Amino acid sequence: MTEHATRPPPDRSRRQWLQALAVAPVGAAAGSLPAPARAAFKTRARVVIAGSGLGGIAVANRLSALLEGAQITIVDRKEEHNYQPGYTLVATGVWPVDKVRDRNADYQPAGVQWVKDMVAGFEPAANTVVTAGGQRIPYDFLVVATGVHLDYAQIAGMDAAAIGKAPGLASVYPSPQAAEATWAAMQAFTAKGGQAVMTLPATPLKCAGAPLKMTFMLRDRLLKAGTLGASKIQFQSALGNVFGVKVVNDNVLARWKALGIDVEYSRKLTSIDLAARRATFTSPEGEKVEMPYDFIHVVPPMRAPDAVKNSELAWKEGPFAAGGWLEVEKSTLQHRRYPNVFGIGDINGTPRGKTAATVKKSAPLVAHNLVQVIAGRPADQAFDGYTSCPLITREGSAMLIEFDYEGRLTPSLPMIEPLQDSFFAWLMKYRMLKPAYMAVLKGRV
DSSP, X not given: OOSSOOOOOXXXXXXXXXXXXXXXXXXXXXXXXXXXXXXXXXXXXXXXXXXXXXXXXXXXXXXXXXXXXXXXXXXXXXXXXXXXGGHHHHHTTSSOGGGXXXXXXXXXXXXXXXXXXXXXXXXXXXTEEEETTSOEEEOSEEEEOOOOEEOGGGSBTOOGGGTTTSTTXXXXXXXXXXXXXXXXXXXHHHXXXXXEEEEEOSSOOSSTTHHHHHHHHHHHHHHHHTOGGGOEEEEEESSSSSSSSHHHHHHHHHHHHHHTOEEEOXXXXXXXXXTTTEXXXXXXXXXXXXEEOSEEEOOOOEEOOHHHHTSTTBOOSSTTTTTTOBOBOTTTXXXXXXXXXXXXXXXXXXXXXXXXXXXXXXXXXXXXXXXXXXXXXXXXOOOOOOEEEXXXXXXTEXXXXXXXXXXXXXXXOTTSOTTSOBHHHHHIXXXXXXXXXXXXXXXXX
16 A cells, blocks of 8 residues: 555546546436426425435425425524535545535525424424424424434533644534634644544444544644654544444455554543543443543544434334434335334434435435325335445545445446545545535435
């Protein structure tokens, strides 16, 4: 494995690849789905969408085209729309923070009612959403798109507001501001080098590749700064692996071994002393290990937001019950007990699928299946759990990992080998995926 970034191909070859990649990110994720119905279905149904991230707005735009006369309401206080797949690029100095910040108002379809309040609870037996401000919003059909809750509270001493302020404290997940602050912390660390600790919790994660990308890129930044020889990177996983797809896990571990990145398993970050720069990890048996650090990337445990977790919509038993995830049938994404409810995105209690690429493929399916149910027909389209992770290995190079519920690799671009890093996969992450994301957001693909 070479230390330098992969070189771009010759001009002619590059033009051919750019032409292919210009359409691939959209086609790969949506090509197997049926086209939307040509004629809008007439209905007076009240459809409430809880959440205005990629999933919520994408479904709203599609339903606006598929339904005529429906009353569609989005409930969410957040007015800024964040391109979360770009957070790792901001946090590693590749993108400026403005590239991941937009306005929700610019993407919501005309005619949709926007209730600028947070969902505080669901009463599915009464077909009602309750907001933090006390509003009770009735619905005939509901789409849950609330995303995840970043449970930093499980880590004693952790303060998300201190990211980039406490010495060496980094975490890419909470916001664009946190991603920008993480880059500041990374710059300060790589200027001198030292002990870096990278973490991974045991819960389901949105963008499960982000902790790996941050590890690869930290090493790359140390190399470029000339402080790699004075540094040590240790990855602490609360699981028995670093990635849930075995062939990807094995590939990453082989790369890290060659790069000198150490890995420890079954170590959950349970507390952190920000002033002393010491992290405590706990094994399943309760054994505690303290580690000093000069830089630490904290990946918080994740669960469903309280509004879902504490409602009848959450799983009550099985592997997804502890996190309070939405109880949906994994193929149709329809609620298993309340057939007028669907889930989209990170909130779903399914085996995999907490990425923007998952929404890219499942948003057309959820909109189609919901229209079917509104029309009195069964949800008849099945989702295979498609997930995609452009896994950055260094600046200028990445692997494009695509897989399904079963953990099978499902490559959609024959010119890209999934487990081989390349400039082309990097180009998709760096330049092509945000335009594809925006097309999904607007309901165009």
